[in-house]
Amino acid sequence: MIKKLVFKFLPNTQQRSLNVFLNIFYSFFLKFGVAASGILLVPINLNFLETKDYGVWLTLSSITTWFYFFDIGLANGFRNKFTQAVSVDDHLLARKYLSTTYAIICIICASLIGLFEIVNYFLNWNHILNTNIDVNTIQFLIQITFIMLCGKMILSILTTTLVAFHKVAISNTIEFITSLMVLLITYILSKTTESNIVFIGLINSLIPIILLFTASVIFYNTLLKDYKPAFSFIDFKLSRFLFSKGIQFFLIQLAVMFMFTSNNIIISQLFGPEQVTPFSIINKYFSIPMMGFGIIIMPFWASFADAYFKNDINWVKNMVKKLIYIWLALALCLIIMVLLLPFVLDIWIKRQLEYNQALIWYSALFILISSWSSIFSNFINAVDKIRVQFFGAILLVFINVPLSIFLCKYLNMGIEGIMLSSCICLLPGSILSPYQYHLIINKKAKGIWAK
Numbered sequence: 001m002i003k004k005l006v007f008k009f010l011p012n013t014q015q016r017s018l019n020v021f022l023n024i025f026y027s028f029f030l031k032f033g034v035a036a037s038g039i040l041l042v043p044i045n046l047n048f049l050e051t052k053d054y055g056v057w058l059t060l061s062s063i064t065t066w067f068y069f070f071d072i073g074l075a076n077g078f079r080n081k082f083t084q085a086v087s088v089d090d091h092l093l094a095r096k097y098l099s100t101t102y103a104i105i106c107i108i109c110a111s112l113i114g115l116f117e118i119v120n121y122f123l124n125w126n127h128i129l130n131t132n133i134d135v136n137t138i139q140f141l142i143q144i145t146f147i148m149l150c151g152k153m154i155l156s157i158l159t160t161t162l163v164a165f166h167k168v169a170i171s172n173t174i175e176f177i178t179s180l181m182v183l184l185i186t187y188i189l190s191k192t193t194e195s196n197i198v199f200i201g202l203i204n205s206l207i208p209i210i211l212l213f214t215a216s217v218i219f220y221n222t223l224l225k226d227y228k229p230a231f232s233f234i235d236f237k238l239s240r241f242l243f244s245k246g247i248q249f250f251l252i253q254l255a256v257m258f259m260f261t262s263n264n265i266i267i268s269q270l271f272g273p274e275q276v277t278p279f280s281i282i283n284k285y286f287s288i289p290m291m292g293f294g295i296i297i298m299p300f301w302a303s304f305a306d307a308y309f310k311n312d313i314n315w316v317k318n319m320v321k322k323l324i325y326i327w328l329a330l331a332l333c334l335i336i337m338v339l340l341l342p343f344v345l346d347i348w349i350k351r352q353l354e355y356n357q358a359l360i361w362y363s364a365l366f367i368l369i370s371s372w373s374s375i376f377s378n379f380i381n382a383v384d385k386i387r388v389q390f391f392g393a394i395l396l397v398f399i400n401v402p403l404s405i406f407l408c409k410y411l412n413m414g415i416e417g418i419m420l421s422s423c424i425c426l427l428p429g430s431i432l433s434p435y436q437y438h439l440i441i442n443k444k445a446k447g448i449w450a451k
Helices: 002-009 015-048 052-069 073-085 093-121 135-155 157-164 168-192 198-220 236-271 271-310 315-348 359-384 387-412 416-441
Strands: none
Touching: 002 168, 002 198, 002 359, 015 052, 015 135, 015 168, 015 271, 052 135, 052 236, 052 271, 073 093, 073 157, 073 236, 073 271, 093 135, 093 157, 093 236, 135 157, 135 198, 157 198, 157 271, 168 198, 168 271, 168 359, 236 271, 271 315, 271 359, 271 387, 315 359, 315 416, 359 387, 359 416, 387 416
């Protein structure tokens, strides 16, 4: 129906542009549902768990999420190679890339679980999380969360495949159903059982596994049947193509993830886990416009790659201009959100939340800087020219934590210093990414800018 309307009012629309539009259109509704579920989940969790336990869960989930990014570089390397193979109708090569990616990530996950079991024996999680939860409880929670996370790493290859196949909306549908199920089951448990942090861990770990497994069975026998993974199509010779950029993608994503998750650990150590809660709630509030911008950006990765490798440069330039206009609208939206925050909190969590006004403005600034950079880095990632980002990510790892501690502890800025540190760390990328895009799109990139 939507497709027919687009062709009726815009008869000269390219198929590539149509795919982008449809993915954005449907994803807005799905991502809105995901965001709404996440927002509704906060007061339910706060009522189900004590504030300190909720802070512990947020910090713990942040730590375990680091391990999820052990596959993200390979997944992004796979996405680009899969998109290129599909663009030239090489189904056999695409199927080999998919099967090989599954095999490699299974090996990575098995190794991670073995390594984790060894290291976990020597860790004092109560000390790391600055809490006093029963030792057996915290150990069980961490182990089940980590093992399920590894399972999710393997099964999430499906969503990467769907995105590379220009089916972002379907990927978002899986995410929406997952978030809705987590919300409903958490609500039922909050009304029928006593407070238990283990229940929260089980809900958030098992539901994604079950739904991703079900979706994999369905789509690899229908929409993606031509690319269905199989042992006979595993070709480890292709691993060098996956890893050549995959390692760099991995380190870039790990550095970004480290910046996000280390923030919660720093807060927990310097100010106590209870302070993680207001920091997380404000971040969740501002994640809404970032998510909206992400919905728009996501379909462009595969489309930018398709256009670039087919030498349709004008299409890329036109789309980037449109994305800049949307970014300006985002800036206005963020200002309005800052002004409305006190009223929203009264309706949303229905309790007092202690925070400094500077934290609000720094949070909005962080979203503005990161979304600006994402316009250009999305194109750069799609065409595999990520060496500059790679070195920037390495620098980010060494700067963020010391700078955060300096601002919080020695300048007495409080938790808002952590968000200011994140903004400062993103500034170089917000300048270098547009410059590299300009060089690549105008065929002037040389040396490190072309790698």
